[in-house]
Amino acid sequence: MVSYKELGLVNSKELFRKAVEGGYAIPAFNFNNLEQLQAIIGACVETKSPVILQVSKGARKYANQTLLKHLAKGAVEYSEELGFKIPIVLHLDHGDSVETCKSCIDMGFSSVMIDGSSHSYEKNIEITSEVVEYAHKYNVTVEGELGVLAGIEDDVVAAKSVYTQPDEVEDFVSKTNVDSLAISIGTSHGANKFKPEQCTRDENGILIPPPLRFDILEEVEKRIPGFPIVLHGSSSVPADLVEMINKYGGDLKDAIGIPEEQLRNAAKSAVCKINIDSDGRLAMTAAVRKFMAENPGVYDPRKYLGPAREALKDLYMRKINNVLASNGRAVEQAEA
Numbered sequence: 361m362v363s364y365k366e367l368g369l370v371n372s373k374e375l376f377r378k379a380v381e382g383g384y385a386i387p388a389f390n391f392n393n394l395e396q397l398q399a400i401i402g403a404c405v406e407t408k409s410p411v412i413l414q415v416s417k418g419a420r421k422y423a424n425q426t427l428l429k430h431l432a433k434g435a436v437e438y439s440e441e442l443g444f445k446i447p448i449v450l451h452l453d454h455g456d457s458v459e460t461c462k463s464c465i466d467m468g469f470s471s472v473m474i475d476g477s478s479h480s481y482e483k484n485i486e487i488t489s490e491v492v493e494y495a496h497k498y499n500v501t502v503e504g505e506l507g508v509l510a511g512i513e514d515d516v517v518a519a520k521s522v523y524t525q526p527d528e529v530e531d532f533v534s535k536t537n538v539d540s541l542a543i544s545i546g547t548s549h550g551a552n553k554f555k556p557e558q559c560t561r562d563e564n565g566i567l568i569p570p571p572l573r574f575d576i577l578e579e580v581e582k583r584i585p586g587f588p589i590v591l592h593g594s595s596s597v598p599a600d601l602v603e604m605i606n607k608y609g610g611d612l613k614d615a616i617g618i619p620e621e622q623l624r625n626a627a628k629s630a631v632c633k634i635n636i637d638s639d640g641r642l643a644m645t646a647a648v649r650k651f652m653a654e655n656p657g658v659y660d661p662r663k664y665l666g667p668a669r670e671a672l673k674d675l676y677m678r679k680i681n682n683v684l685a686s687n688g689r690a691v692e693q694a695e696a
Contacts, residue, residue, distance in 0.1 A: 362429060363498065364470035368436035370447045371470045371501040372633070373539060375410050376588035378692060379632035384685040388412040388590075389676060390453060390637035392419035395665050396644070397431055398438070399672035401446075405439050406673075407680045407687040410447040412471070412633060416454055420464070429468045446690040451503075453635070461491045465500050473503040473542070481528065488536040496537070503590055503633075506532055507544025526579035533584055540588035540633065543580055545573040547593035547618055572622050581630050589630045595638035596620050596683075598675075601646045608649035615642075620683045627684055634684060640672050647671035 364371070375386050389400045391413060404411040413435065415428060423431070432450045439446045451471040455461040461472040474491040476484035488504045495502045507524030524543040533541060562568055580589065597617025605612055623634060647668040651658070658664065681687045 361466045362468040364450065364468050364500065367429065367433040367450070367468050368448070369432060369450050369468070369470040371499060372412065372449050372451070372503075372588075373501050375412075375447060375449065376540060376632045378689070379686070380586055380588060380630055382689065382692070383628045384689060385591075385627035385632050385634040386410055386412055386449075386686055387676065387680055387684050388414050388451065388453075388633050388635045389640065390414040390416060390419065390635070392416075392423045394431070395669040396640065396672060397435055399640075399669045400676060401435050401438050401448075402442065403673045403676035403680065404446050404690070405442040405444050407677055408444060408446065408690040409680045409684075409686040409688075410449075410690050412449040412451050414451050414453040414635065414637070415464075415469075417452075417456060417460060420452075425463075425467050432468065444690065449501075455491070458487055458490050458494075461502075462494055465495055465498055469500065471501045471503065473505070475505050475542075477505040477507060477522075481532075485532060485535050488532075488538060492537050501539040503540045503542055504532065504536055504538040505542040505592075507542075523573060523576055524580065526576060526583055529580050530583045533587060540590050541580075541584075542590040542592050543577070545576045545591070546570065547572065547591055569616050569618065572618070572626065574625070577626065577629060577631070585630075587630060588632045590633040590635070591623070591626060591631050592635045594618055594623055594634045595636050595640075595642075596623070597638060597642065601639075601642040604646040605642065605649055608646075608653040610645070610649060623683050624685070636676075636679060639675060639679070643671045643675040644668040 379386050387409060389411065391397045391400060400411060420428060436448055449471050450469045452461060452464040452469050452473055454475045455473050456475060461474050464472050472495060474488050476487045492502045506528055507522050522544060529541065595617050597615050602612050602615045627634060648664050651664040651667050
């Protein structure tokens with residue numbers, strides 16, 4: 361067994377406490393390869409933001425669990441090399457079983473999510489409690505989930521959203537002893553978060569998605585005041601990236617995301633962790649497609665992955681500065 365402390369990582373407990381108090385959200389960026397990791401750490405060091413490195417079950421299989429452990433340790437050392445050691449959490453995103461969560465804890469993860477939202481309420485409590493009991497032995501933090509997000513993200517598939525029921529949250533948190541709670545208020549996985557018929561159009565014909573259910577969020581906050589809340593499926597699906605992908609041979613139709621101003625408002629509340637994955641995929645894909653179209657004779661992966669890495673870094677710096685407001689908070693976290 362490897363302790364996350366040996367890798368130089370931290371858990372999310374203190375980060376979340378400071379974020380709730382400060383009215384900002386910690387970025388939770390998914391990665392599964394070196395270029396993504398370099399972009400994330402580069403963006404967070406430059407903005408002095410703490411970060412949660414997220415790994416889904418699919419990403420763990422793709423990258424290899426042994427390599428991930430060393431990549432996480434390397435990320436800590438890389439941030440120091442860049443000139444500022446930021447707080448870094450290694451987090452399992454959408455763990456689908458007790459066994460997967462335990463395996464990640466044993467391999468050095470400092471935080472895990474057990475997603476029991478597809479089960480009955482009673483079964484969700486049962487498996488979440490089991491993960492919490494094991495994780496807390498090693499000071500690993502645990503995220504649970506109530507409600508279901510629609511969409512597709514790696515192995516997570518749901519046809520429709522099921523909003524979180526505020527009257528369940530206090531009971532769930534009390535019985536499971538989780539450290540944070542992912543809720544469903546209208547976000548969705550993937551780049552196609554909404555169907556066009558669910559949206560309205562502005563004066564320029566641009567599709568406007570339905571607003572997030574802030575009434576649910578407010579009620580949840582009343583039931584469990586100050587408790588760390590998590591939003592999944594929070595990519596904004598920038599229109600310029602979709603347009604670039606389609607311009608250079610892509611075929612993304614009806615790609616609609618969550619408006620950034622709504623996410624900024626959520627970050628001012630008890631939402632202290634916001635997950636962003638699809639936007640990063642779009643940024644890298646757009647950069648690769650553009651480069652390959654303009655340089656058809658190039659076959660060196662470094663030539664097109666380099667621009668993709670920079671595009672991802674730029675995107676995440678903008679998210680940190682303008683949406684999450686976690687810029688400059690790594691100083692505060694380091695001194696806590």
